[in-house]
Amino acid sequence: MRLPGVLARIEALKAVKRPAFWVTMGVFAAFNTIANFAPGGGSERAGFPDAWRGIIEPAINLGPVFLAALMILLFAPEFRWRTARQNVIDGLSKEQFYWAKVLLLAVLVALFFVTSVVIGTLPFVLDPGGGGGTFVEPMDLNYMLGFVVALLLWSTAGLMISALVRAAGAGLGSALPLFHL
Amino acid sequence: MAVIETTGLTKRFPAVLAVDRVSLTVEQGQVFGFLGPNGSGKTTTIGMLMGIIKPTAGSFRLFGAGAPRDLLAARARVGATLETPNFYPYLSGRDNLRIAAAIKGIGKARIEECLDIVGLRGRGKHRFRTYSLGMKQRLALAATMLNDPELIVLDEPANGLDPKGMKEVRDIIRLLADRGKTIFLSSHLLWEVERTCTHVSIVRKGRVVGTGTVAEIVGDEITAVVRAEDDEALRTALEAFPEATSVRASDEGLVVALASDDLAALNRYLAGHGIYVSHLARRHRSLEDAFMDLTGEDEGVGQASLTEFAS
Ligand SMILES: Nc1ncnc2c1ncn2[C@@H]1O[C@H](COP(=O)(O)OP(=O)(O)OP(=O)(O)O)[C@@H](O)[C@H]1O
Ligand SMILES: [Mg+2]
Numbered sequence: 001m002r003l004p005g006v007l008a009r010i011e012a013l014k015a016v017k018r019p020a021f022w023v024t025m026g027v028f029a030a031f032n033t034i035a036n037f038a039p040g041g042g043s044e045r046a047g048f049p050d051a052w053r054g055i056i057e058p059a060i061n062l063g064p065v066f067l068a069a070l071m072i073l074l075f076a077p078e079f080r081w082r083t084a085r086q087n088v089i090d091g092l093s094k095e096q097f098y099w100a101k102v103l104l105l106a107v108l109v110a111l112f113f114v115t116s117v118v119i120g121t122l123p124f125v126l127d128p129g130g131g132g133g134t135f136v137e138p139m140d141l142n143y144m145l146g147f148v149v150a151l152l153l154w155s156t157a158g159l160m161i162s163a164l165v166r167a168a169g170a171g172l173g174s175a176l177p178l179f180h181l
Numbered sequence: 182m183a184v185i186e187t188t189g190l191t192k193r194f195p196a197v198l199a200v201d202r203v204s205l206t207v208e209q210g211q212v213f214g215f216l217g218p219n220g221s222g223k224t225t226t227i228g229m230l231m232g233i234i235k236p237t238a239g240s241f242r243l244f245g246a247g248a249p250r251d252l253l254a255a256r257a258r259v260g261a262t263l264e265t266p267n268f269y270p271y272l273s274g275r276d277n278l279r280i281a282a283a284i285k286g287i288g289k290a291r292i293e294e295c296l297d298i299v300g301l302r303g304r305g306k307h308r309f310r311t312y313s314l315g316m317k318q319r320l321a322l323a324a325t326m327l328n329d330p331e332l333i334v335l336d337e338p339a340n341g342l343d344p345k346g347m348k349e350v351r352d353i354i355r356l357l358a359d360r361g362k363t364i365f366l367s368s369h370l371l372w373e374v375e376r377t378c379t380h381v382s383i384v385r386k387g388r389v390v391g392t393g394t395v396a397e398i399v400g401d402e403i404t405a406v407v408r409a410e411d412d413e414a415l416r417t418a419l420e421a422f423p424e425a426t427s428v429r430a431s432d433e434g435l436v437v438a439l440a441s442d443d444l445a446a447l448n449r450y451l452a453g454h455g456i457y458v459s460h461l462a463r464r465h466r467s468l469e470d471a472f473m474d475l476t477g478e479d480e481g482v483g484q485a486s487l488t489e490f491a492s
Contacts, residue, residue: 090284
């Protein structure tokens with residue numbers, strides 16, 4: 001079986017038809033846009049007051065939290081719907097079932113990252129000479145790496161909570177303490 | 182070669198012995214009814230066959246395969262549903278089948294074909310959540326036949342359906358049986374099994390209490406339904422009638438099993454004891470009668486639960 005491709009296709013089909021997916025992605029993109037286009041966006045390069053950064057950076061940092069929540073929303077209900085069980089009856093092994101979720105995680109991390117980068121570079125692309133700063137600075141690379149690591153950690157947490165708690169509501173509930181970190 | 186073969190299959194949950202040393206054989210081409218009341222271990226047995234519940238003891242083979250690796254391959258020749266139809270509620274019927282088909286490695290054309298067979302083609306684009314129970318059951322049937330399996334395992338396919346829905350499901354099962362598929366279906370509906378199945382196993386509290394062709398199980402005993410004004414007196418008299426082998430209550434009246442075919446003698450006997458019957462009719466023994474005899478009163482089951490089970 002051309003397994004990874006098949007699993008990815010299944011997860012993609014399930015995700016894009018879920019309103020929760022688009023809502024979460026939309027809100028995340030909106031936060032990013034606000035953070036980048038509001039005064040002080042594009043980090044502190046434009047030299048806007050610290051107060052703005054205080055408001056906006058937490059919003060950017062919410063990305064990984066959004067991802068963890070999305071992971072739980074997409075994955076956990078499969079136990080209540082019993083589709084997890086049906087997938088196995090239909091021929092997936094339990095290992096393949098969980099691998100599919102790891103694939104989903106990887107794709108979502110990539111999606112969040114690309115969304116951030118695209119929106120983050122828009123001020124520069126739209127107005128190269130303006131306050132958007134240079135395209136990529138060493139500091140940005142560090143920041144990006146940290147961002148990816150955070151995305152990975154949080155989505156993994158979401159994945160594990162889903163597998164353990166097996167219910168979206170309870171999963172989000174038990175993830176709440178995490179969100180306060 | 183046996184399609185399903187279980188040997189001493191057992192599942193013990195912490196609180197209950199759900200399946201107790203079940204040994205049964207399903208041969209190719211049979212429509213096999215796995216019949217038992219609620220909680221008798223039907224779903225648990227099927228769950229073990231499908232690899233989602235680990236047996237406590239015993240073993241089973243599918244198409245002769247018993248080792249885990251071989252079983253995974255053998256299951257590719259099976260289509261099955263467990264308990265309720267299990268689908269993604271927010272996806273359309275068609276998208277749900279696309280997912281099952283992707284797992285099974287089946288192409289698009291077959292999805293339409295299966296939707297057609299179960300009469301859901303027109304509703305394929307609607308969300309599963311919006312389906313009626315009958316449509317959900319039919320979508321489950323469509324999903325089980327996607328890979329054109331040799332063995333179809335259905336857990337209570339008629340559960341919760343109205344008579345029309347049941348007939349539709351029955352017709353689909355017949356269609357599949359006519360195409361040479363082996364069908365293993367669980368049910369607690371006696372007459373449903375009697376109408377649909379060629380073979381039957383009766384299971385109670387996890388144990389198989391009877392197994393054979395429907396004709397074998399039903400037997401050829403003569404039974405009669407009797408009604409009279411005074412139920413108690415009638416029962417006492419029937420139990421005392423020398424030719425009567427058993428008496429039990431049913432919706433239609435008292436059902437008496439007889440050693441001989443002479444209903445006139447029975448009528449004379451009752452009249453002689455001052456009981457004038459308002460109804461006396463010969464009746465074909467049904468699977469229900471056989472079930473009652475097989476599970477019997479010795480299990481300590483109250484009449485109420487038996488009646489509920491039979492209806
Ligand atoms: N996961 C489980 N944990 C503990 N007990 C269970 C579990 N699954 C089933 N049981 C118990 O095992 C017994 C058999 O249940 P099962 O669902 O197999 O019966 P069934 O014949 O399918 O019943 P029904 O007709 O109601 O579907 C019941 O007593 C049930 O409570
Ligand atoms: Mg059941």
